[in-house]
Amino acid sequence: MRRVLIVGAGQSGLQLALGLQSYGYEVTLMSNRTADEIRTGRVMSTQCMFHTALQHERDLRLDFWEAQAPRIVGVGVSLADPAAPAELSRPVDWLGRLDAFAQSVDQRVKMAGWMDTFARRGGQLVIHGAAVSDLDHFSRMYDLVLVSAGKGEIVSLFARDAARSPFGGPRRALAVAYVHGLGPRPEHPDEDAARCNLVPGVGELFVIPTLTTGGRADILFWEGVPGGPLDVFEGVRDPADVLSLVLESMERFTPWEYGRATKIELTDANATLCGRYTPTVRDPVGRLPGGGLVLGVADVVVANDPVTGQGSNSASKCAAAYLDAILAHGDRVFDEAWMRAAFDGFWASARHATKWTNTMLDPPRDHVLRLIQAGATLQPVADRIANGFDDPADFEDFFYEEERAEAYLAGVRAGGAGAGG
Structure with missing residues (x-):
């Protein structure tokens, strides 16, 4: 043996x-x-x-927890404009459907x-x-x-x-909080989806339904550009202080997510984590x-x-x-x-x-922004980006090079072969 x-x-x-x-x-x-x-x-x-x-x-x-963990049926993407008034600060928002559900435990x-x-x-x-x-x-x-x-x-x-x-160094300052009490997104109130909120030049907020030690919960996860307005978690150890900073950042940069987080509480005394690498x-x-x-x-x-x-x-x-x-x-x-x-x-x-x-981790190139923006009006684009989380190899065919991205979008708009994944 x-x-x-x-x-x-x-x-x-x-x-x-x-x-x-x-x-x-x-x-x-x-x-x-x-x-x-x-x-x-x-x-x-x-x-x-x-x-x-x-x-x-x-x-x-x-797969011991498959029956208990939330079934995540899609990946939502919001593209924020941090310079715009709050009511206009989300010019792009869509939900890409996954071919098979995801889960977080x-x-x-x-x-x-x-x-x-x-x-x-x-x-x-x-x-x-x-x-x-x-x-x-x-x-x-x-x-x-x-x-x-x-x-x-x-x-x-x-x-x-x-x-x-x-x-040569960390590209993001990270802060995590596991919470109970997060309200549903009005766009899909009866479905679980992971949400990616992109704030160019500032960072990203991810919201992920999960199963934790106390049952169903949600993960709030900020990634802040070092030296920017989200780089505020260094040395913060008290979980209540971490959650407070998470919420303050949500109110400032992702008010549409903050609106459903007004009654949240940490799942337990060890429900936060901060760092960078x-x-x-x-x-x-x-x-x-x-x-x-x-x-x-x-x-x-x-x-x-x-x-x-x-x-x-x-x-x-x-x-x-x-x-x-x-x-x-x-x-x-x-x-x-x-x-x-x-x-x-x-x-x-x-x-x-x-x-x-x-x-x-780098500032998005113009053609990448156009792909993300296209997901709001072209469901095949939203779905393909969402399913790339499962198979990132697919991004080689349409994501990195402007010529391929434009050819792909043209194919989707024409309803031709270019619409496929």
């Missing part, structure tokens, strides 16, 4: 651990927190998982539940914050060591890939002091800003790609060539998410 060590109990690490376990591998999972500590701790992220990522969970029968719920399942199924769970010295020791005991913990000392094992990492792609193979090799997983090696909601989706896709690569490798040695090939299998999809995310 092949022995595998996975360091880190997030979306990718746990999905991969449970997947390998189901195929008879002897899996050890290292986490710096217990399931109960995760369940009762601070929120760890935003997340909205689309069809492909959800299907990877279903394939492993890990608070990672405190999912990771704690998956950890309990892993242990109950006989997996070895080690509660310990791993250091490089630990991995040096363990690399001699296991056939394969995978690192899916995206913070701390061990991330330094994976060198920054300068060719794939265009940014630099989007980075890293070399997937880490070399230990003793000569052993470890393979980086998900955001350890591809850390994108959450502006396009790709984090948990990419993590699920990475776990699925690595699982297939491990199973296909049989009893052969997991050498450096195999590790790089496994990462290449993941990068085939991750590169599209990275390109799209990095594009959206």
